[in-house]
Amino acid sequence: MSLxxxxxxxxxxxxxxxxxxxxxxxxxxxxxxxxxxxxxRAGLAATGARAILTALLAAEARRTDLFLIRDATTGAExxxxxxxxxxxxxxxxxxxxxxxxxxQTSGSTGRPKWVPHPPEALRGRIGPGxxxxxxxxxxxxxxFAGLQVILSAAIGGHYLLGPPDHAGIGDLAALAxxxxxxxxxxxxxxxxxxxxxxxTQTLALETxxxxxxxxxxxxxxxxxxxxxxxxxxxxxxxxxxxxVFSVAxxxxxxxxxxxDGNLAITEHxxxxxxxxxxxxxxxxxxxxxxxxxxxxxxLDAMVNIGGVKIxxxxxxxxxxxxxxxxxxxxxxxxxxxxxSILLAxxxxxxxxxxxxxxxxxKAHLALxxxxxxxxxxxxxxxxPTGQTGKKLRMP
Amino acid sequence: xxxxxxxELQRILADKGEPHGPITADSRLLDGDLPIDSxxxxxxxxxxxxxxxxxxxxxxxxxxxxVGELATLFDxxx
Numbered sequence: 475m476s477l478x479x480x481x482x483x484x485x486x487x488x489x490x491x492x493x494x495x496x497x498x499x500x501x502x503x504x505x506x507x508x509x510x511x512x513x514x515r516a517g518l519a520a521t522g523a524r525a526i527l528t529a530l531l532a533a534e535a536r537r538t539d540l541f542l543i544r545d546a547t548t549g550a551e552x553x554x555x556x557x558x559x560x561x562x563x564x565x566x567x568x569x570x571x572x573x574x575x576x577x578q579t580s581g582s583t584g585r586p587k588w589v590p591h592p593p594e595a596l597r598g599r600i601g602p603g604x605x606x607x608x609x610x611x612x613x614x615x616x617x618f619a620g621l622q623v624i625l626s627a628a629i630g631g632h633y634l635l636g637p638p639d640h641a642g643i644g645d646l647a648a649l650a651x652x653x654x655x656x657x658x659x660x661x662x663x664x665x666x667x668x669x670x671x672x673x674t675q676t677l678a679l680e681t682x683x684x685x686x687x688x689x690x691x692x693x694x695x696x697x698x699x700x701x702x703x704x705x706x707x708x709x710x711x712x713x714x715x716x717x718v719f720s721v722a723x724x725x726x727x728x729x730x731x732x733x734d735g736n737l738a739i740t741e742h743x744x745x746x747x748x749x750x751x752x753x754x755x756x757x758x759x760x761x762x763x764x765x766x767x768x769x770x771x772x773l774d775a776m777v778n779i780g781g782v783k784i785x786x787x788x789x790x791x792x793x794x795x796x797x798x799x800x801x802x803x804x805x806x807x808x809x810x811x812x813x814s815i816l817l818a819x820x821x822x823x824x825x826x827x828x829x830x831x832x833x834x835x836k837a838h839l840a841l842x843x844x845x846x847x848x849x850x851x852x853x854x855x856x857x858p859t860g861q862t863g864k865k866l867r868m869p
Numbered sequence: 870x871x872x873x874x875x876x877e878l879q880r881i882l883a884d885k886g887e888p889h890g891p892i893t894a895d896s897r898l899l900d901g902d903l904p905i906d907s908x909x910x911x912x913x914x915x916x917x918x919x920x921x922x923x924x925x926x927x928x929x930x931x932x933x934x935x936v937g938e939l940a941t942l943f944d945x946x947x
Contacts, residue, residue: 643907644900666930667907671900673934692929780907810926811911836884849912850919 478534480597482631488653489524489636496628499524503531510536523615523624523636530575534593537573541588542616577618579713579783589713599717600626607632607680610650612660612668618716619685619781623659632657647671659683661781662693663812669696678703685709685717686781687813688758688769691726698724712756713783718747727760727768744773780812782845789816789846796838798823798831803857804848818848819857828853870921870940877916878936881909894937917943 477483477500485496494502506528526542533540574590600622609627611634613620627634635653637646647668650658655677660668662684679701684693689708697706707722719737721728733739736748745760745767746753759770771777777784786804793802801821809815822831832851839847875892882889887904896902898910905913917939918924925931925946933939 642899642901642904647900663907667899667910669932670898670934673897673900690929692931696930696932780911807915809911809915810930811907811914815911815915817915844908849908849915 478531480625480629481531482629484631485628485634486632487524487527487627487634487636489522490638491524494524496631499527500531502528503535506532507535510538522639523611523620523634526615526621526624527628530593533573533575539572539574539576539590541576542621543578575621577621578616596621597625597629600629605680607657608653608655609634609657610646610653610655611636612646612658612664619659643667643671647675651675651677654678656680657683659685661686662689663687663780665693665697666811669700672700677701680704682706683709685711687778688771689726694724694726712747712758715747715749715754715756725766727766730762730765730767733762733767739767742773743770745769777806777814777816779814779816779845782843784816784846786816789818789842789848792842793818793820793835793838796831796835798827798834801857809849812845815850816846816848818851819854820851821854821857825853825855870944871937873920874913874917874936874940874943877913877920878903878905881905881912881916885909892936894935894940896936897934898936898939899934913939923947 477496481496481500483496485499487494487499510532529540529542532538573593575593575596576588576590579587579589607627607630609623609632611620611623613623615621615624615636624634626632633653635649635655637649641649643664649655650668650672656679658668658679658681660683665682665684680703682697682701682704684697685708694706694708697704705722706724707720708726709717709720710728711717719728719732723729728737738746738748738753739760739762740746740755743759743761745756745758747756748754757773757776759773760767761770775786777786786806790802790804793799793804799820800823803819805817805819806814807817820835822828835851871894878892882904885904889903892903898905899907914926921943923943923946925942927946931942933942
């Protein structure tokens with residue numbers, strides 16, 4: 475297999491298995507492509523930066539579909555599935571292999587949705603890059619944002635450091651310092667924790683990127699002070715439209731001058747984006763304040779917790795599967811670390827059984843993704859109701 | 870306030886079943902001294918806000934690194 479046009483020959487990846495060059499990855503991708511069965515419909519599943527790049531190369535060579543597992547609990551692994559023989563049981567039934575890359579979206583229930591992307595489209599928004607950048611991967615490798623970082627480094631011929639599984643924020647800060655990282659992208663929640671973990675250590679970042687949730691001015695000011703030389707930008711993206719715009723002036727929100735018809739504020743004060751001639755309502759509430767458009771949460775009940783989209787009502791439904799609960803209300807509360815946090819108010823059918831029920835509630839919530847588990851559970855004798863009898867969702 | 874922060878942290882760590890050393894005012898929250906992450910820290914802040922009725926982050930995120938620094942932010946928010 476020759477070098478695909480998009481993979482830069484100078485690209486280098488370092489992870490807990492060691493260092494791999496572009497040539498090493500091509501060799502690994504070729505071995506994998508050769509190992510795939512020649513008959514039937516095959517798909518690859520991969521997790522971790524190294525496995526993902528290897529699988530991207532093999533899938534491209536064989537035009538098989540590739541399934542990227544977002545939150546892997548095991549190490550970097552590649553598996554494949556053949557028609558009628560489910561080796562990877564997480565992958566959906568895809569149509570005949572057309573070389574699509576399938577990504578999982580995150581959500582409240584822990585049952586991710588698979589979304590197909592043509593590989594050219596995933597690489598489409600990535601520029602050639604500048605200088606010998608040194609990237610640290612802070613996102614899940616198999617998610618949309620993680621893949622953008624991996625591809626940016628691979629296409630630009632940069633250095634990419636893939637942290638070990640389950641690396642904590644303290645580990646990431648230490649790795650960034652030790653490997654003299656220059657380019658780092660993460661959610662505002664990641665950046666708050668990263669700044670806290672970094673403390674007084676110095677790190678000469680050249681590019682600081684925020685995405686995945688709305689950022690606030692206080693965080694942008696802290697980042698500007700800590701990394702005065704860095705190009706500071708925050709991205710606005712949606713699941714449906716991908717990255718819509720990038721703001722580089724160090725101020726929260728975006729300039730009101732950008733409301734030119736391609737970006738518009740709807741009658742119910744949400745942001746709409748024109749794409750292919752159609753105006754798409756994003757459901758993100760905005761407010762026009764002087765020369766700036768600022769984000770104000772969601773029109774629907776969705777809440778962004780550390781970059782993960784959570785529907786409190788789905789968490790409520792999950793809780794109400796427990797037979798000893800007579801009612802449950804899940805509300806959101808603004809939080810300085812993760813943007814928002816969930817609170818649960820629970821009513822037990824028999825209040826005398828609280829001691830027995832508490833561990834069962836905890837075990838049941840442990841089935842949900844971390845961000846969907848309420849940070850605080852309060853046991854009540856009854857839920858507050860409004861005049862219409864509807865549960866009061868707003869705190 | 871420090872005692873309150875320590876007690877709440879111990880409760881969160883006990884819930885997680887994570888072993889940990891002694892927690893003092895100098896314990897650093899997110900860089901390895903304690904086995905907690907952003908979501909645990911968010912839980913800690915919500916619990917402290919609920920208990921004290923104080924909201925030191927009302928105007929936005931403020932940087933803190935240790936148990937003592939977090940306690941001071943709550944003390945000053947009186």
